[in-house]
Amino acid sequence: MSKSGWASVFGRLRRQRLTMAATGLVALLLATALGADCLASDLPIVLSYKGDLHILPNLRRPGGLRHHDNHTLRRDLASTGSGWAVYPLIPYGPNQTQPGGALDLNARPGSGEHLLGTDDVGRDVAAQLVHGARVALLVGFVAVLIYVVIGLVLGALAGYLRGPVDHLVSWGVAVMLTFPTFLLILVIQGLVSAQSLWGVMVVIGLTGWAGVSRLVRGEVLRIRALPYVEAARGLGASHVRILVHHVLPNALGPVAVAATFGMASAILVETGLSFLGFGPDAPSWGRLIAAAQVNRTSWWLTVFPGLAIFVTVLSYNFLAEGLQDALDPHHRARLPRDWTD
Amino acid sequence: MAAGPRGRFGRGGVLARLVLRRFLLAIPTLFGISLVTFALVNLAPGETTGGSGGAGLRSTAVTREAAENVRRTYGLDLPVFLNFDVSDRGKRVRRSLRDLDQPATSALAERRLVAATTLALDEVVAALVRAEPSKRRVLRRILAQILLVIGEPGGRAVAQGPVDAMQRWWQGRRGTFRPAVVRAAVQRLAAGEPGADRAVRRIHRRAVPDLIARLFATDVPGERARLTQALSDITGHVVLYDPRAPRAERRSVLGQWRDWWRAEETVHRDLSGWERFLGTFTRTRYGRWLGRLSRGDFGESVYFKQRAADIIAERLPVTLALNLAALVLAYLLSVPLGVWSAVNRGRWLDRAVTTGLFVLYSLPTFWVALMVIIFLGGIEGPDLFPTSGLYSFRPQDYPAGSSLLDLLWHSVLPVFCLSYAALAVVSRYQRAGMVEVLDQDYIRTARAKGLGETRVVWKHGLRNGIIPLVNLLGLQIPYLLSGSVIVETIFDIPGLGSLTLLAIQQRDTNVLMGVISITALVTMAGLLLADLLMVWADPRISLERSSEAGS
Numbered sequence: 001m002s003k004s005g006w007a008s009v010f011g012r013l014r015r016q017r018l019t020m021a022a023t024g025l026v027a028l029l030l031a032t033a034l035g036a037d038c039l040a041s042d043l044p045i046v047l048s049y050k051g052d053l054h055i056l057p058n059l060r061r062p063g064g065l066r067h068h069d070n071h072t073l074r075r076d077l078a079s080t081g082s083g084w085a086v087y088p089l090i091p092y093g094p095n096q097t098q099p100g101g102a103l104d105l106n107a108r109p110g111s112g113e114h115l116l117g118t119d120d121v122g123r124d125v126a127a128q129l130v131h132g133a134r135v136a137l138l139v140g141f142v143a144v145l146i147y148v149v150i151g152l153v154l155g156a157l158a159g160y161l162r163g164p165v166d167h168l169v170s171w172g173v174a175v176m177l178t179f180p181t182f183l184l185i186l187v188i189q190g191l192v193s194a195q196s197l198w199g200v201m202v203v204i205g206l207t208g209w210a211g212v213s214r215l216v217r218g219e220v221l222r223i224r225a226l227p228y229v230e231a232a233r234g235l236g237a238s239h240v241r242i243l244v245h246h247v248l249p250n251a252l253g254p255v256a257v258a259a260t261f262g263m264a265s266a267i268l269v270e271t272g273l274s275f276l277g278f279g280p281d282a283p284s285w286g287r288l289i290a291a292a293q294v295n296r297t298s299w300w301l302t303v304f305p306g307l308a309i310f311v312t313v314l315s316y317n318f319l320a321e322g323l324q325d326a327l328d329p330h331h332r333a334r335l336p337r338d339w340t341d
Numbered sequence: 342m343a344a345g346p347r348g349r350f351g352r353g354g355v356l357a358r359l360v361l362r363r364f365l366l367a368i369p370t371l372f373g374i375s376l377v378t379f380a381l382v383n384l385a386p387g388e389t390t391g392g393s394g395g396a397g398l399r400s401t402a403v404t405r406e407a408a409e410n411v412r413r414t415y416g417l418d419l420p421v422f423l424n425f426d427v428s429d430r431g432k433r434v435r436r437s438l439r440d441l442d443q444p445a446t447s448a449l450a451e452r453r454l455v456a457a458t459t460l461a462l463d464e465v466v467a468a469l470v471r472a473e474p475s476k477r478r479v480l481r482r483i484l485a486q487i488l489l490v491i492g493e494p495g496g497r498a499v500a501q502g503p504v505d506a507m508q509r510w511w512q513g514r515r516g517t518f519r520p521a522v523v524r525a526a527v528q529r530l531a532a533g534e535p536g537a538d539r540a541v542r543r544i545h546r547r548a549v550p551d552l553i554a555r556l557f558a559t560d561v562p563g564e565r566a567r568l569t570q571a572l573s574d575i576t577g578h579v580v581l582y583d584p585r586a587p588r589a590e591r592r593s594v595l596g597q598w599r600d601w602w603r604a605e606e607t608v609h610r611d612l613s614g615w616e617r618f619l620g621t622f623t624r625t626r627y628g629r630w631l632g633r634l635s636r637g638d639f640g641e642s643v644y645f646k647q648r649a650a651d652i653i654a655e656r657l658p659v660t661l662a663l664n665l666a667a668l669v670l671a672y673l674l675s676v677p678l679g680v681w682s683a684v685n686r687g688r689w690l691d692r693a694v695t696t697g698l699f700v701l702y703s704l705p706t707f708w709v710a711l712m713v714i715i716f717l718g719g720i721e722g723p724d725l726f727p728t729s730g731l732y733s734f735r736p737q738d739y740p741a742g743s744s745l746l747d748l749l750w751h752s753v754l755p756v757f758c759l760s761y762a763a764l765a766v767v768s769r770y771q772r773a774g775m776v777e778v779l780d781q782d783y784i785r786t787a788r789a790k791g792l793g794e795t796r797v798v799w800k801h802g803l804r805n806g807i808i809p810l811v812n813l814l815g816l817q818i819p820y821l822l823s824g825s826v827i828v829e830t831i832f833d834i835p836g837l838g839s840l841t842l843l844a845i846q847q848r849d850t851n852v853l854m855g856v857i858s859i860t861a862l863v864t865m866a867g868l869l870l871a872d873l874l875m876v877w878a879d880p881r882i883s884l885e886r887s888s889e890a891g892s
Contacts, residue, residue: 175373178865182823190845191384306708314703
């Protein structure tokens with residue numbers, strides 16, 4: 001094999017390695033998000049205390065432990081000498097301001113107690129990072145799901161039915177694309193103040209469909225003209241059957257790529273909103289960075305959550321690119337077509 | 342058609358038709374933008390609940406009247422798209438007179454009629470004459486209050502006297518409401534003649550249309566002051582023109598009267614049949630919004646006490662200049678980078694650069710901005726660049742010529758933060774475009790005929806390889822504008838982005854609506870421009886179109 005051939009094989013492998021690494025990271029994040037309560041919590045995972053065995057008190061929140069946290073329990077267990085506990089890796093909750101009853105209103109850099117430091121009301125940064133993964137992944141997934149569904153339906157109808165429906169949908173897409181998406185979301189947030197997590201996801205979902213719709217329309221237009229679709233029509237398949245069974249499955253590839261890129265953008269939008277103070281009322285990475293704005297010298301509040309956002313977004317983007325390569329190897333240098341969204 | 346691909350018009354004609362076509366296609370988009378922004382206006386909570394606490398108060402006639410005024414100011418009393426019941430002065434007065442008979446509405450109707458003063462005078466007197474003696478009491482009460490408000494000599498006697506005397510009084514008095522008489526009185530008042538204000542007060546609300554017309558026609562400060570004084574006295578909407586106030590404030594006063602008149606015009610005037618017909622479309626919530634949008638009039642900023650359009654006009658150039666600088670920087674760097682990558686494609690250095698740019702693309706703007714502030718702005722590292730605002734001193738405190746340098750110095754970090762993502766995207770596009778072009782036959786031909794590699798790549802290759810970037814230019818704009826919000830907020834730059842955030846925090850709906858409409862229009866203009874550039878740069882487009890049109 002020629003030198004350049006080897007180089008290209010090497011290159012492809014390298015690319016796959018990146019994609020695999022990205023997949024691994026996303027899986028890791030997913031695991032972190034799912035197990036956030038066991039990784040960072042103000043109560044132990046298993047606890048034997050005053051003769052009672054508590055399993056997963058960090059999830060169940062039994063009433064008897066209402067006034068306890070890891071630190072008071074550790075103190076009690078040490079003084080009574082009976083009972084034991086399995087503590088989470090990070091023994092703080094994401095919103096816990098007074099571990100062991102001590103309130104500290106200064107942001108502190110990383111130390112033995114708080115590995116990544118605390119924010120300006122004494123909450124542990126690492127615990128917030130772990131729980132922030134949950135918000136980030138959820139926002140990315142749900143918001144994109146909303147706009148992919150809208151975009152898929154509108155785009156498929158426009159591409160398949162053509163005529164007035166196509167004109168109408170294309171008009172809507174052209175109009176939506178003239179609004180700077182983040183600015184539009186911000187203004188809507190300002191007008192309706194949807195501070196709930198679901199509100200934010202719906203707003204992102206409702207403003208992001210134009211790109212997907214345009215993509216699907218193009219694919220459907222291309223596919224519906226192919227001979228095999230004509231054959232299906234000749235065999236008497238109904239329009240619904242042709243669209244759902246024959247056309248859409250082949251249009252899904254680019255949509256999957258756009259959706260993966262979209263999850264990265266949705267995370268950026270959510271963290272951006274939280275950073276500006278209009279995000280969901282949840283322990284989000286953006287909220288941590290916003291806290292750093294009170295006093296810019298507390299750099300650990302900016303650096304660590306920023307890294308978390310960056311790694312997550314990068315993983316999604318590499319995953320999307322790998323997906324694109326696998327689906328369409330000839331255009332490997334091409335970009336997220338709708339990177340503006 | 343037999344005319345062939347170039348058609349009857351030649352390339353010039355085809356181009357002109359294409360350009361025209363693109364412009365015409367912008368019209369439905371504009372319409373769509375107005376619809377979306379209109380939907381946003383109706384989301385605004387301050388307007389739907391009727392301003393400050395109107396909904397929470399007890400529903401007396403007084404608070405209902407206040408709530409009604411707020412609704413009228415925001416046009417919430419109007420139907421959304423079509424108005425089949427266009428009200429004017431006469432119609433409103435007659436409706437109030439009818440409402441007077443219903444126990445549920447009579448208190449509110451009485452207040453409305455008294456508030457209408459001279460506007461209701463003719464109908465009230467006519468109703469008094471017509472009414473049975475038992476029903477005259479409330480009408481007499483209304484008449485007495487109106488005459489008291491306008492300072493009519495002997496008004497009390499007229500209102501309580503016999504009906505035929507009242508009729509005689511009205512026969513004599515109605516002449517003072519003739520258009521020529523009203524206009525003359527308003528003119529005398531504007532000129533500041535002594536006693537003219539008393540005459541205008543006797544005409545009262547009937548003089549409002551002329552006062553308003555005169556206010557917008559004149560540019561003499563003293564006249565404006567006297568006219569706003571008279572208008573405030575008559576209407577109770579107190580907004581005074583102070584000739585010594587700053588320009589922005591004076592503009593704001595005129596704008597507030599314009600807003601007021603837009604809402605109150607039909608209260609003070611009778612409409613012609615034609616106006617009534619047009620009103621079916623224009624006197625609606627959407628019609629009002631479209632009108633404001635087309636005039637670029639977004640009303641008054643609650644927070645800045647200025648016209649929203651003026652504030653936006655002041656801040657838009659800052660944002661556009663920064664974004665333009667970022668765009669130029671990104672293109673200047675990414676075109677050579679992309680070409681270099683394409684020429685060296687497949688080598689490890691190309692892969693490293695491509696991957697590195699992809700990493701750059703994934704960095705969140707606000708994080709990068711904060712990191713450069715922390716590590717280049719002197720918090721955890723060298724203090725190389727200023728991190729706040731555009732200038733260090735007031736403009737007059739600079740030695741000659743140094744303010745521009747300072748401005749450049751201040752814009753280094755913001756422009757970098759705005760441009761790095763665009764840099765990543767544009768260079769990837771440039772690389773992809775060049776890779777495609779370098780595989781073309783004509784490039785091989787150019788090499789075969791012995792041209793140097795530099796010439797092949799940078800002249801023949803780049804000419805076509807750069808075309809996708811023209812299209813990308815338009816797509817960058819919404820992205821940059823979005824980024825401006827964050828960058829301007831972090832670097833404390835007085836542009837459109839930081840204005841947006843401020844307006845949200847202050848619940849300044851009018852400014853917000855202005856910002857979102859203007860950014861949409863700017864984006865649309867950018868897309869249109871890129872589209873036209875594309876037609877110019879890529880002859881294939883116009884050829885395709887002309888053959889399409891010819892077939």
